[in-house]
Amino acid sequence: MEVVGLNPDYYSRYPHAFSGGQRQRVGIARALSLRPQLIVADEPVSALDVSIQAQVVNLFSDLQAEFGLTYVFIAHDLTVVRQISDRVAVMYLGKIVELREADMLFAEPAHPYTKALLTAVPVVDTDHLRHRIKVPLASEMPSPLSPPSGCPFHTRCPIAVFPKCSSEVPPFSEVSGGSVVCHFPLTKVAIRTIE
DSSP states (O other), rough: OTTTTTOEEEEEEEOSSSSSHHHHHHHHHHTTTOSSSSEESSSTTTOOOHHHHHHHHHHHHHHHOOOOOOOOEEEOHHHHHHHHEEEEEETTTTEEEEEEEHHHHHHHHHSSSHHHHHTTSOOOHHHHTOOOOOOOSSSSOOOSOOSSSSSSTTOOTOOOTHHHHHHHHOOEEETTEEEEEEEEEHHHHHHHHHH
């Protein structure tokens, strides 16, 4: 309990007596008690306010350094993902569309869906905002139970080329720092054309 920042005197408390952040720490302590090499953390900070999120993310980083842990960190909040991850997998309709080193993915996304996600993240830096244009996504997201033929993203993609994108499932392509599932991975030229 001390390792995760909880007072050992809290050992006999019931769950309702803990705050949300303390409950997350209890969950982390329970996972650590088995001395794992890998921890799967599914939305571990989504229900917490921003200051508590930061504390828990810092705790994850400290524990990783202390115990040599590997995390599979599942989250929708790309700001948190950027803080904690070395490599990032972006999923669309339950399938990986881009898997790359975090720095490269955030600096220069290779999949149009990744680009759209990153332009939707709120930015405080107003100078950066001036140069950022959101990538619009056409139509509604299709059902994962009945995905479109070809590339599952083609119905919403701003750079889809028909008929290739609508008829052929794209293979994993190597890109700098990882791979992408796209017939036409974004390059600097392609990024300029959709911005």
